[in-house]
Amino acid sequence: MPKFLSALAAGVLICSQVSGVAFAQSDYPAHAITMIVPFAAGGPTDMVGRIVGERMARTLGQQIVIENVIGAGGTTAGTRAMRAASDGYTIMLGHMGTHAAAVALYPKLAYDPSTDFAPIGMVAGMPVLVLARKDFPAQNLGEFTVYAKRHAAELTMAHAGVGSVSYVTCQLFNSFLGFKPKLISYQGTGPAMYALVSGRVDYMCDQVVTVVPQLLSGNVKALLVATPRRNPALPDVPTAKEVGLPQFQASAWNALFAPKNTPQPIINKLNAALVEALDDETVRKSLLELGSDIPDLAGRSPEALAALVKGEIAKWTPILKAADQTN
Ligand code: MLT
Numbered sequence: 001m002p003k004f005l006s007a008l009a010a011g012v013l014i015c016s017q018v019s020g021v022a023f024a025q026s027d028y029p030a031h032a033i034t035m036i037v038p039f040a041a042g043g044p045t046d047m048v049g050r051i052v053g054e055r056m057a058r059t060l061g062q063q064i065v066i067e068n069v070i071g072a073g074g075t076t077a078g079t080r081a082m083r084a085a086s087d088g089y090t091i092m093l094g095h096m097g098t099h100a101a102a103v104a105l106y107p108k109l110a111y112d113p114s115t116d117f118a119p120i121g122m123v124a125g126m127p128v129l130v131l132a133r134k135d136f137p138a139q140n141l142g143e144f145t146v147y148a149k150r151h152a153a154e155l156t157m158a159h160a161g162v163g164s165v166s167y168v169t170c171q172l173f174n175s176f177l178g179f180k181p182k183l184i185s186y187q188g189t190g191p192a193m194y195a196l197v198s199g200r201v202d203y204m205c206d207q208v209v210t211v212v213p214q215l216l217s218g219n220v221k222a223l224l225v226a227t228p229r230r231n232p233a234l235p236d237v238p239t240a241k242e243v244g245l246p247q248f249q250a251s252a253w254n255a256l257f258a259p260k261n262t263p264q265p266i267i268n269k270l271n272a273a274l275v276e277a278l279d280d281e282t283v284r285k286s287l288l289e290l291g292s293d294i295p296d297l298a299g300r301s302p303e304a305l306a307a308l309v310k311g312e313i314a315k316w317t318p319i320l321k322a323a324d325q326t327n
Helices: 003-026 044-060 072-083 097-105 141-150 165-177 189-197 208-216 264-279 281-289 302-322
Strands: 033-037 064-068 090-095 117-133 156-159 182-185 203-207 220-225 251-259
Touching: 003 264, 033 044, 033 072, 044 064, 044 090, 044 117, 044 203, 044 208, 044 251, 044 264, 044 281, 072 090, 072 097, 072 251, 090 097, 090 117, 097 165, 097 251, 097 302, 117 165, 117 189, 117 208, 117 264, 117 302, 141 220, 156 165, 156 189, 165 189, 165 203, 165 302, 189 203, 189 208, 189 220, 203 208, 208 220, 251 264, 251 302, 264 281
Parallel strands: 033 064, 033 090, 156 182, 156 203
Antiparallel strands: 090 251, 117 203, 117 220, 117 251
């Protein structure tokens, strides 16, 4: 083929590819979107994903299908999401564990939370509470500590895998008080909570949204909330400071991420749908009644989430490396 003809053919091909990509972006979403949730159904991440995802789907005009990808404290899901096509059809609801704490706890982590993802936006802040089974023979942290030390050999703690919020925050709690419980791992705090409610484990840490219904039904007891102020949804639960453990501060967060290189117009559409969902009265009511914190407009931007991830990695890495995690 003469040179000028092959150059022309290449030009046509590039133009059609570029316009195909542009069309795919303006047409987005043309079919259902998968939202990867890194833990079992029934836990806080799953719960928040379903509340917000259902409302985002209405704005986007396509279904959002939740896929629970479990394993390795949420990092199996992180790896899967990182490797997904950058086309906006696979997104992930990550959290403080998968996108911050995992960096310190998994030396061979397959992804870098701050460079392998395109942040979409923060979904909800999630205060963390320490809970005991309802018949645990202690009414407060002081009595819990005395009993836990006396029965150290039998003490059991549930968590959702190394690197999960429940693991990281409770190991920090343990390191402050010198507890070395037997650790029992579940595929999420949904099943871990079930074990606590049925009295098969002594205690666990969990994010507020799944705690509220169990606590209000009297199925578990709360020792403290690890935030500076009491939670409006659980006004009777004392703060860590009130019970003499002011150094234990742990508020988790859940946020949406796409694989890196997802086109900006797609990120913008997803972010706009998230913003609309978080302004929806029904969504706000559900999230607030469950005790979570809804980010303000500035806190929902991709830029704010990118900064949060960097800050959280920098914050948790030295804390987790210093905390004694041998059990
Ligand atoms: C869950 O949804 O099960 C939790 O977010 C797990 C955790 O990080 O503790």
